[in-house]
Amino acid sequence: MSLxxxxxxxxxxxxxxxxAAPMPASSDADKMSVVESLLFVSGEPLSAGAVSETTGFxxxxxxxxxxxxxxxxxxxxxxxxxxxxxxxxxxYSTPGAAPYISRLxxxxxNPRLTRAALETMAIVAYLQPVSRGVVAEIRGVQSEGVMRxxxxxxxxKQTGRGGPPGYAALFSTSDKFLERFGLxxxxxxxxxxxxxxxxxxxxxxxxxxxxxxxxxIGTAGGWSPPEGPEDTxxxxxxxxxxxxxxDTGGPGEPERDDGVTG
Numbered sequence: 001m002s003l004x005x006x007x008x009x010x011x012x013x014x015x016x017x018x019x020a021a022p023m024p025a026s027s028d029a030d031k032m033s034v035v036e037s038l039l040f041v042s043g044e045p046l047s048a049g050a051v052s053e054t055t056g057f058x059x060x061x062x063x064x065x066x067x068x069x070x071x072x073x074x075x076x077x078x079x080x081x082x083x084x085x086x087x088x089x090x091x092y093s094t095p096g097a098a099p100y101i102s103r104l105x106x107x108x109x110n111p112r113l114t115r116a117a118l119e120t121m122a123i124v125a126y127l128q129p130v131s132r133g134v135v136a137e138i139r140g141v142q143s144e145g146v147m148r149x150x151x152x153x154x155x156x157k158q159t160g161r162g163g164p165p166g167y168a169a170l171f172s173t174s175d176k177f178l179e180r181f182g183l184x185x186x187x188x189x190x191x192x193x194x195x196x197x198x199x200x201x202x203x204x205x206x207x208x209x210x211x212x213x214x215x216x217i218g219t220a221g222g223w224s225p226p227e228g229p230e231d232t233x234x235x236x237x238x239x240x241x242x243x244x245x246x247d248t249g250g251p252g253e254p255e256r257d258d259g260v261t262g
Contacts, residue, residue: 158170
């Protein structure tokens with residue numbers, strides 16, 4: 001027998017150990033340990049049903065165990081908790097650690113969603129199911145590239161069409177979107193009224209737009225409003241977004257952003 005054959009046999013034997021039926025968890029402590037381990041190693045939230053199917057434990061017992069684990073980690077007051085997200089349960093860091101985790105992630109090579117991608121995803125989240133055309137109309141630029149990026153990353157998915165074959169495809173958010181943003185369901189999305197401007201901001205906007213009336217009155221008397229900076233973006237308006245650069249394309253032009261930044 002060659003060394004390669006011997007190594008292969010040993011590997012197969014080790015794999016067979018894990019494929020064999022697991023030892024039954026007899027005590028409640030053993031069952032809790034198994035459930036805790038599954039939640040820890042899973043790359044996505046696990047539902048009580050999925051845990052029950054994997055372990056063979058009674059579904060009611062699994063839910064009770066998960067509730068006890070949730071309570072235990074809350075009382076422990078440590079750096080991690082178990083949260084219910086996207087129809088399942090998983091381990092997550094506590095909110096107080098968020099600034100430090102954010103600093104760590106920024107220091108690592110990790111593609112992040114651009115402002116354009118987040119903007120597009122927000123439109124999909126609140127208006128779903130929605131077509132690319134509606135997203136483009138709201139944003140003022142075509143968004144095929146960003147939508148493809150969100151699809152590739154599993155954050156949005158096609159969920160049908162707006163009519164018979166040939167109609168525009170409609171898109172909605174996915175469970176991965178819920179997981180990424182820590183939401184149990186779409187009902188947990190913050191209400192749009194929370195982002196509405198207050199009375200002072202509305203009044204400021206009205207005052208900034210009042211030049212239109214002044215122009216009508218002043219032009220008759222020989223007065224005209226001062227000219228603003230010349231638009232240097234070819235083919236459309238240049239609107240600088242807070243916290244980001246201007247859109248590189250005008251309304252109706254292809255978006256020049258793949259939705260990811262390094």
